[in-house]
Amino acid sequence: MIDSIVNTYLIEACRQDPQHSPLIGLVISSWCQFFAPLSFPEILDLCLRVTKLGNSSVTYQVGVFKQGSDELAAVGGYTHVFVDRESRKSTPMNRETRDGLGTLLVSDESKL
DSSP states (O other), rough: HHHHHHHHHHHHHHOOTTTTTTTEEEEEEEEEESSSOTTTTTTTEEEEEEEEEEEEEEEEEEEEEEEEEESEEEEEEEEEEEEEETTTTTTOHHHHHHHHHHHHBBBTTTTT
């Protein structure tokens, strides 16, 4: 679910095409911490933000809430490093991707 919200944002707001974009994001680390139980088929609300934006990397954080609740049930995230699709070498993000991710950048991680 964390991967889905990130990739949906990259496709819709940053115009990334996972099948054809010359740059792709590789996950280099991930984590999730739970504060309350969640179970299928509960409907969840997810909140996405960027906590660090580098030249070729980005760190995402996702808050997970039971639908309609203000109580944080889980928080997780991961770091993408953007690489050239063919060579797999770290490559700076293009302007559209960086600008799109920049709109989600927060400077105070303590406020979810």
